[in-house]
Ligand code: NAD
């Protein structure tokens with residue numbers, strides 16, 4: 261920071277959260293005001309190279325080793341160093357930076373996120389899977405390095421904002437809002453036949469394909485319940501979920517005096533990303549301003565446990581404890597892969613996760629604290645194997 265330019269890295273720069281992050285950094289002056297250390301992507305090498313050139317990044321990493329030559333060619337003459345593969349990703353995350361966005365999708369984001377956490381600075385965490393799989397480990401590594409975790413998931417950013425200046429000991433409950441996704445009012449019979457295109461058509465938010473489908477099944481909200489428990493150190497029964505179709509109230513915190521604080525805003529991820537980018541300050545952001553007269557009403561309803569079993573499964577994982585979250589997430593990712601490939605139906609995803617939790621969950625539950633990344637990734641792999649066996653036997 262001494263030279264004035266803030267050192268930033270963005271992992272998952274080519275995705276939905278990543279592109280919004282890059283654009284907010286450009287709005288804030290781009291390479292003039294930021295020293296961009298590393299940007300990462302996976303398949304979309306042309307976009308990654310274009311971002312790296314515009315921001316004059318030091319390193320651009322594709323997670324896919326097979327695309328190294330393509331990336332190097334796209335960066336020829338730019339002065340940006342090209343790198344490829346998971347180890348290069350983790351090495352880039354260990355390079356000194358003041359602020360890091362962790363926006364890779366899935367458990368693949370855990371290793372680079374931990375490397376960034378270990379070298380300190382602000383860790384803007386969109387990759388909720390890190391906390392679901394290994395919340396205790398992520399917090400332990402941050403505590404050791406002094407890294408500050410700022411959540412980017414809109415709900416958790418909302419809670420984080422509501423807790424500014426408040427005392428954690430006075431929190432009674434956390435109320436996560438859920439849009440209900442595209443199938444909020446569908447029957448179970450209709451959901452059984454749902455296609456990938458229908459499942460990824462989110463009514464309010466523009467997001468990557470995987471999180472959009474997770475929103476339709478409410479597996480996204482299920483992950484977020486576990487994420488909230490890990491982030492805010494509350495008991496399982498202190499985290500509630502309420503369906504709120506307008507996605508204007510991003511989440512709420514209830515205190516022991518019965519008072520509730522809520523954070524509201526447009527359903528635009530640039531709000532939560534911009535908050536994390538500017539934390540501890542608030543900067544002017546290019547998001548729409550709410551017009552309450554136009555909104556007129558805000559609706560709330562309970563989530564239907566029959567059509568959305570993901571929420572119950574998350575509570576079971578939390579009750580199991582230890583690393584059950586890693587198994588839950590690995591099973592969910594493999595079940596989603598199978599749905600995307602047309603091997604199982606939309607509602608079968610929950611059945612696969614339920615099976616894997618019974619199969620691998622007990623082995624994971626014993627790891628309460630002090631475990632390492634290898635243990636987490638081994639359980640993730642075991643969960644995926646169990647899920648694939650289940651899908652194959654369907
Ligand atoms: P996305 O699919 O749009 O982008 C994912 C990024 O990760 C891309 O840059 C992609 O190249 C990279 N990537 C994919 N597979 C990879 C791998 N195996 N190794 C390394 N990199 C890989 O996803 P997204 O919607 O931007 O979501 C990113 C993360 O943020 C997820 O954890 C998601 O749950 C969370 N999140 C997203 C939103 C949103 O609005 N999109 C909101 C809240 C939380």
Ligand code: MG
Nearest residue numbers: 413414415484
């Ligand atoms: Mg969210």
